[in-house]
Amino acid sequence: xxxxxxxxxxxAITREIPRGRVSTYGAIADFLALGSARMVGWALNNxxxxxxxxxxxxxxxxxxxxxxNHFPSPTMMQEMLEEEGVKVEDHRVVDFDRLSWxxxxxxxxxxxxxx
DNA sequence: TGTTTGACCACGG
DNA sequence: GCCGTGGCCAAAC
Numbered sequence: 001x002x003x004x005x006x007x008x009x010x011x012a013i014t015r016e017i018p019r020g021r022v023s024t025y026g027a028i029a030d031f032l033a034l035g036s037a038r039m040v041g042w043a044l045n046n047x048x049x050x051x052x053x054x055x056x057x058x059x060x061x062x063x064x065x066x067x068x069n070h071f072p073s074p075t076m077m078q079e080m081l082e083e084e085g086v087k088v089e090d091h092r093v094v095d096f097d098r099l100s101w102x103x104x105x106x107x108x109x110x111x112x113x114x115x
Numbered sequence: 116t117g118t119t120t121g122a123c124c125a126c127g128g
Numbered sequence: 129g130c131c132g133t134g135g136c137c138a139a140a141c
Contacts, residue, residue: 024123029136034137036123036136036138037124038136039123039137040123041121042137042138045121046139055122066123
């Protein structure tokens with residue numbers, strides 16, 4: 001994509017989420033200082049066109065896997081997380097407070113790598 | 116072109 | 129701590 005759209009930014013940040021950690025829609029929207037948390041969800045919905053985007057690591061602020069219904073299989077999101085060592089119980093990330101990751105750690109001058 | 120709709124969040128009561 | 133409400137902005141209709 002020559003011109004970075006909002007989607008591109010969301011995708012780039014989502015790719016930076018470390019394995020075994022989770023992030024939230026609000027955190028991503030907050031770091032981008034653009035749009036809203038809703039748009040992050042919209043972008044991720046469209047992210048199935050792109051490959052290699054760990055959309056399963058993005059949950060809502062309560063740690064709930066609200067996006068699970070948008071995966072090919074509703075149980076896939078949980079299984080992928082558990083495979084990375086993130087325990088999920090009753091559609092919620094266990095110990096979410098400790099595992100939540102904020103893109104701020106990338107630094108303010110982080111340059112997004114657009115493919 | 117105007118309205119509706121989202122994988123949401125912060126806030127006030 | 130739960131509930132209603134407003135805000136957010138791009139796509140679909």
